[in-house]
Amino acid sequence: MRRMITSVLAMAAYGVFGQTAPEFDTASVKMNAIHEVNGEGRPRSAINATPGYLTAQNATLSQYIQWAYNVQTFQVSGPAWIDSERYDISARSQGPAPKEQLRLMLQALLKDRFQLTLHRETKDMAGYALVVAKGGPKLHESTGEGEPVMKPNRSILTAERATLPWFAEVLTSPLHSPVVDQTGLTGRYDFTIDIAKYANPGMGPEEMAGALSECVQQELGLRIERRKLPLEVLVVDQAERIPRGN
Numbered sequence: 001m002r003r004m005i006t007s008v009l010a011m012a013a014y015g016v017f018g019q020t021a022p023e024f025d026t027a028s029v030k031m032n033a034i035h036e037v038n039g040e041g042r043p044r045s046a047i048n049a050t051p052g053y054l055t056a057q058n059a060t061l062s063q064y065i066q067w068a069y070n071v072q073t074f075q076v077s078g079p080a081w082i083d084s085e086r087y088d089i090s091a092r093s094q095g096p097a098p099k100e101q102l103r104l105m106l107q108a109l110l111k112d113r114f115q116l117t118l119h120r121e122t123k124d125m126a127g128y129a130l131v132v133a134k135g136g137p138k139l140h141e142s143t144g145e146g147e148p149v150m151k152p153n154r155s156i157l158t159a160e161r162a163t164l165p166w167f168a169e170v171l172t173s174p175l176h177s178p179v180v181d182q183t184g185l186t187g188r189y190d191f192t193i194d195i196a197k198y199a200n201p202g203m204g205p206e207e208m209a210g211a212l213s214e215c216v217q218q219e220l221g222l223r224i225e226r227r228k229l230p231l232e233v234l235v236v237d238q239a240e241r242i243p244r245g246n
Contacts, residue, residue, distance in 0.1 A: 022093070022097070022101055022104050022105050022108070023105055023108045023109070024054075024091040024092060024093055024105050024108075024109060025092055025093055025094045026091065026092050027089070027090070027091035027092070027109055027113075028088075028089065028090045028091070029087060029088075029089050029109065029113045029114075029243040029244075030087065030088050030089075030243070031085070031086070031087060031088075031242070031243070032057070032058045032086035032087055032088050033088075034058070044058065045057065045058045045059040045060065045063055045086070046058070046059070047059055047063065047064070047067050049099050049102050051096035051097060051098060052092060052093045052094075052095060052096040052097050053091070053092050053093075054089065054090075054091045054092075054102050054105070054106060055089070055090050055091075056087075056088060056089040056090075057088050058086045058087075058088065059086065059087060059088075059089075060082060060083050060084065060085060060086060060087070061078075061081075061082040061085065061087065061110075061114060061116075061239060062076050062078065062082045062083045064087070064089070064106065064110060065082075065110065065116075065118075065234060065236070067103065067106065068103050068104075068106040068107045068110060069103070069107065069234055070103060071232075071234060072169060072172060072178065073172070074125065074172070074177075074178050074231070074233075075231060075232065075233050075234055076233070076234050076236070077233050077234070077235045077236065078118075078235065078236025078239065079236065079239070081241055082236060082239065085241060087243065089106075089109070091105070091106070091109060093105060112244070113243040113244050114239045114240050114243055114244075115238060115239065115240045115244070116236065116238070116239045117236075117237045117238045117239075118234050118235055118236050118237055119234075119235055119237060120232055120233065120234060120235070121232070121233050121235055122230050122231065122232050122233070123230070123231060123233050124228050124229070124230055124231075125177075125178055125228070125229055125231050126177060126226070126228060126229075127177045127178035127179060127180065127226075127227065127228075127229045127231070128171070128175055128177055128178070128179045128180070128209075128224050128225060128226055128227065129179075129180055129181075129182045129224075129225050129227045129229065130164060130167070130168045130171065130179055130180065130181045130182060130183055130216075130222055130223075130224055131182050131183055131222065131223050131224075131225055132183050132184070132185070132221065132222060132223070133217045133221050133222055133223040135221060136221055137183070137185060137220065137221040137222060138219065138220055138221035139185070139187070139189040139191060139220060139221065140189060140190055140191065141187050141188065141189060141190075142160065142161045142162070142187075142188040142189055142190045144160060144161050144188075144190070145161070146161060147161065148160065148161045148162045148163060148166045148167075148188070149161065150162070150170055154196075155194055155195045155196035155199075156192060156193070156194045156195075156196075157192065157193050157194075157195070158191075158192045159189070159190065159191050159192070160190050161188045161189075161190070162188060162189050162190070162191070163186075163187075163188055163189075164181045164183050164185050164189075164222075165181040167181070168180055168181040171212070171216075171224065174208065174212060175209050175212065175224070176205060178229060178231055179224070180229055180231075183222065191219070191220060193215055193216065193219045193220065194215070194219075195211065195212060195215050197215065198211040198212070198214045198215040198218075199211035199212070199215070209224070212224065
């Protein structure tokens with residue numbers, strides 16, 4: 001939830017000081033051509049940001065909303081097509097805007113081109129909490145700088161400069177459920193885990209969740225506990241399937 005709070009605070013700051021939300025200097029928003037033709041052989045979706053530039057290919061409106069508002073997949077709700085139709089975006093700001101400002105610019109762009117309107121709701125969802133296990137964490141503080149990264153090598157996952165909220169988000173995909181960091185640990189850590197010691201390819205989702213929980217507990221001193229979580233969700237009230245002009 002810290003990622004959503006950051007975005008909300010940034011938007012609030014513009015309102016408090018009476019400033020207009022930032023917008024891109026130039027921007028192109030188009031349907032993904034390959035997807036329109038046959039839907040086959042298209043590249044994976046990608047959203048890339050560098051200071052002052054945002055480029056994206058083959059991404060859904062839901063994915064753009066997730067990036068713009070800094071939320072996870074399960075925190076966006078709307079009509080089915082926002083997860084199926086694909087779009088390409090190329091946008092540039094007047095100066096070398098940082099990522100958080102680019103997020104605000106993308107929010108404005110989505111409102112303009114898709115006529116997007118949404119609201120926030122808090123919903124109770126079944127998910128997992130990442131907590132400290134009995135005996136305490138087995139984590140090593142990172143001395144590196146930069147964004148967190150995860151380097152997979154078959155069953156071995158190596159994390160560098162990882163925050164635990166970021167790691168909780170990484171766990172969301174293999175667990176197929178929301179995962180929220182509730183460890184209270186605020187550092188950055190380097191660690192390696194080997195899921196093959198605890199899992200096998202024939203496991204179902206529930207068995208895999210148990211194996212991953214055992215792996216995290218034994219190797220990192222953390223636990224993954226199933227809980228009912230109150231989570232903030234962005235609900236799409238209105239959006240146009242065809243983006244407006246460039």
